Amino acid sequence: MIRRSLLAWTALLAASTASVATAEMAVPQITFQWQPDAANAIELSNEIEALYLALYNSGNLTVRDAELGQPPFVESLMRQEQVMHGAHFPVALDAMMCDLNPDHCRRTLRPAGSGELRDLTAHVGGYVPSRGRWSLRGGETLNIPDYDFMTTTTLERIPAPKGWTPDAFVADQGLDCSAFKASCEDVVRRFNPQLLKAPASGNVAITVPQQQIGTTVALRPDTRSSYLNQLKEVMNPDQSGSIAQLSFDEGSTFSPTWNQTLESRSPADLAIEAIRQNVQTIGTIQNFGVGDEPFLHSQIGLFKLVNHPFARLEDLDETQSQPVHVAVIDSRLSDGHCDLPVIRLSDGTDLAPPAPETDAETTPTPVSDTTTPAPPPADTCATIDHLAMSDADHAAGVAGVIASRANGKGMVGMNPHARLWMMAFDRNRVADQQIDNLILQMQIAIPEDVRVANLSFGVQPRLSNPGRMANAMAVLGSRMLIVAAAGNEGEKFDAQHCPVLPACLNDLDNVLTVVGLDSDMDDPGLWTSQSAGSNSNPAFDIGAPAENILSTATGNRFTHQAGTSFAAPQVTAAASLVFSTGEYVYGDELAGAQLSPKIVKDRLIYTSDFFAGLSGAVRAGRLNVGRAINVREAQFELFDGRTITGQVLEAPDEFVCRTPIAGQQFQKWYNLRRLSWNETKQRHFLFRHVGSDLGGRYGVLERDASCLVRTLSAPVEVLVRQNNGPGEVVSFQFRDIRDYTSPLFDQ
Template sequence: MLHPTSGDVAVRRMRSCALSAVFSCFAGGVWCQTDPSMAAASVAVPSKPATITWQSGNATVNALPAEFAQLYTSLTALSTAGGRVATKKIVVKKGSSIEDALREEGVYGGKTMPIQVDQYVCGLNPEVCKVPNGRPDWTIQPNATIVVPDIQLEPVIVHRTANKSAKDTLQGIVRDREGCPTFDDACLLYLKNLNRRQLEEIDQNFIGKLTVPTRAYRATIVLDPPVAVDPLLLPGMAGIRKQVVPAMSVKQFSADGNAGAVEGTRARVLKLIGYPSNGGAGFALPSAGVTQVTVMDNSVDAEHCMLKNVKLFEAGDILASPRPPCGGRADAQKARDHGTHVVGLIAALTDTDAGPGLNPRAMVNVMAMNVDQLTDEKYAAIQYDRIGRLYSSPDAPDVVNMSFEYRTKGAGQNDLLWEAMKQQEGNTLFVVAAGNDGKLLSPGSDCNVRPACQHSPHVITVGALSFDERPTMHLGSSEKSNFGSAVHVGAPGFNIVSTIAMNRVGVLSGTSQAAPLVTGVASLLYLKDGKLRPAQVKNRIIYTSDLFPSLYNSMLGGRLNAERALDFERANVKRKGRPLERLVLKDNPLIPFADVEQQSKAFSIRFGQIRRLKFEPDLKHYVLYYTEDSNKESGELLRRFVRLPSDRGIVFATAPGPAQPLADVRLRDIEDYTAALVR
């Protein structure tokens, strides 16, 4: 994507100062504002392209020469089409080759220099370089000055997949990708964090797919003068669109509270989501252990009196003393309080009425961002690096909360934020807000809200619901949650009470408030079993939700139910006229169903594939959730509306163990069945 700038030197310098101030704040890990005069100058700058941010997509360092070759082929095409890369002069030191000089200056990276780089630089220096037969021929004196492209190149660490065979060593795989300076204890910890949910120990005997730190390169390419259009749309530039980083526009999904309306107090929210506050069936908060949660948001008051175990990633102080008394009410301001409000819903102390605080054992690591600066592609790229650094420490997250949307701008296709998320498919669950625009989010629709529309087994998209016993997607009279098949589950999101800056509490509404409730429950699932994979947690939260016919056209599941999600050791079976039973499935017969939406078309699945089967008396048929494999909880969760063409008995035991009494459950007697979690 292209960075707005101006030919006016004074304005350019002022913008540079503003951006430097933002980076200074960012380096301290805090969200902050730049000087207002600088911000105003930045807004006044005409929007013309001035830079391209390019990042290699190499899986190994051996792939770098081909990527730099493509980059310089495209830059040559840019020059032919009327664009021009800015240049600078360098000295080729005595005893250095052209290749040495260009590598030192950061014109390219990797082990070897592609000929396309040499040809491009040769064309900038016709007095001392000719190209007979296509190969540059340099005639320069020691300490000569030459012209090179103004490219600011830096190495970055990315995460890539490697297949380890029995003959491969961990040292060899890491060395070939140059993701660690040396293979030491810190590098081994990094490797284990990136693969910590593998079923086997990560050691020399491991065989299979590994996520490995890998050296890549990022280049900021200055255009001078800037072209009038996005240079990626010029002839010959299509070859690097996949490597060019776009800027983002970002929106947080909160609105001000509705004065005088019913508030989402701790008691009200916990009741609606079935939170086992007194130690419900199958769950009691353990006396030890933590789960790691990362919140990507704006500023968070980590010193809030109601927050514990909250720290700022790469952080410094945010708010000054003295502070007002703990728990005072105030009007929440989204720009200032959004992040603190979100964190409180996950991990506020549970002995107050300030908000849900679902998991007091959550260690919350806040990745503070200035969302306004994400319109600059260089700043957006830095967020990718920060996510990567989370996994080089013991704070590698089990769950990440993202209560915002972003949209990419321009022809660049290298969405680094999504790339960072995608690389953690086996490690981390990303809980994302659906948005408050009342918009349909489904495959085939204009589903461009990211990351909510990114279909992946480790991304769960959360809609916001009203307080009604039969909830709707409305957030007051003027706003409605986004909905559709890309939305997986819902949670209360109207007038929710939580922590805000400076020891106070206040209310905000939106899917930004619904998402952290799901994050809190997900973190409790990890607290109960730290080996669960993200897709297992995602599916469990969806199929254990409270189901309402009014929501079936709005989302895949229903309203979050914490107790049912956490009671995963045994199946929950509700038969007609009987109390809920907690049983253990003993057989796995083939069950025929008729699909109501496909003119009663018949299909059959094993009973062990069923994750939820609930009879809907108003609809006079069942809703069925299942996966394609009886032994794979992490497979894609499917939903169908069905009838039972026949009846049969399903054998359960009353408790684990071979000597337990058996129970024969007639399929037609089941009102609601929730499977135990398949490990």
């Protein structure tokens, strides 16, 4: 079952006998928790506006009567009744209130255009928002939204003030952190371990508790709702019962065009799609999906940075959930972990999760300030230890980032369906012996079904020939992608000087090198700390976040880690998802039903997010999981803000691109992998495959950093399908393309 929201999608279901239109039938009703994601009072007003418009326009706004006081203003009444918050009162809300109270207000009703009607929050009942002409007196009664906004405490990521330390945090009056079973000051220390020894500076984000408002929202029963039908299948009998009868506005002033839309679409689905980014769970419909992990709140920031489906609490679908074997070459592990899958070791033995405690009763040992607390039972799996820094903890952490299970015990890995195989790598040997041992093991020990290998280490050879390691990796080029960490020495390498292995072997088609980035969402830079920093090289392939990464540690513990060692496994997991999805979708078209590691490597590069600040530090940009694993659709972002995904029916075979590269004026559409707008340069850059057949993926992936598109009016048509329906054709001109990503293969 797929979860469909930012913080959760599980909805509380109950049987209801509410009326739908004129017929009464027993159908489920959806009730869920809404919470804004606003960073300031202006954004809060806008998000409440979007909530009310989505509910009103879908016929799901619940209303009640309220008496006007003095002064007799609509905004004052809504604030007094605590159904409006934020810095301003949007025009669209005034229009909605006017339509809810036709005996007291009239306004100009101009039908909204087709573009506005596509956005549930851009019109009011099918009409353009406009100010109402009110006639009000104190003591009169108006219809207002009926929602009870409550204050809660949530964890948020914010920029750190210069010189900030956890000890500098002072909780605001009324801030309640009891839900975390700690004081607010202790919560800050727990979630900001990287700042315990050094003050934050520069582009550093911190996790702090903040007050947030939220409200419960109910949608009227809707037999056409695809979301509701999915939830209904897993409703437990003991969830049946009656839901309090609510008063829904009937939308009597909707335009004829909008009424026709509501007749052809599910109103509940329209509302959910419009506000799904702000839905929070208040119930459960499945066992141990993504949203059930106790420490998920510590991972949401990371999932947002790399655009992982888990950021929206969407479970991986069937195409993305095929088991892919992943090798972790790292320090030695001797025990399993309660939140990791069974791990196959290179000697053929398995590390299984510890069995749960089965004793009927246990007597806890009293703990005082002078005693060392006993380790938690094997089945608690709920301890965060900021000092877990051993070699074994390094290996456990890498494994957890990749494949921690969605079992409701702690966290969730980037690909919880991956199957792990681990090989011990002795980092205490001298450098040349490390290389010799690694070469031998890679050639004889790694099973054939391993598709991706993670190497979160680096060595600098002194006497041995680095070509030996390159050869050992090249011979695996047809079946295994090798993901290497760039290293934490803070060095700026180039083509002439790049001594760290295996990171500097990424000119091989099956070696992908990952630099570490900070956690700035909009303008990331290289990860640095007071004692370390990510190595960089204009030729290194891709970046991923490298700070405050929650993962598993030995002894059934969890810890926060930093460094390129924990950026690389994010890319490893993403690669395994591309293998899973690509081979599922295109398996009947590929010899042996396997993807080439080069195709997966190139896919991760050209689907990444590009930032001007990373120029010269990495070839591409920050990992974008969601874009990479959407392998069967072309993905467009247009300058007018539309996002279109589907099958390209028509596009120019060639387009003209003014570029300083000789002979590259004419670009072949079927060789184009990415066309993306550079705001700074005011022109596009592109990735293309060259040196292979038209549309082939085995040629060299080249980047052109400056492309002034001269093909303007050529038509582009995309077939967009929803819910496996017949689909519709969306047309636009070539000049409208802000960003384009090709599917994995053209069809």
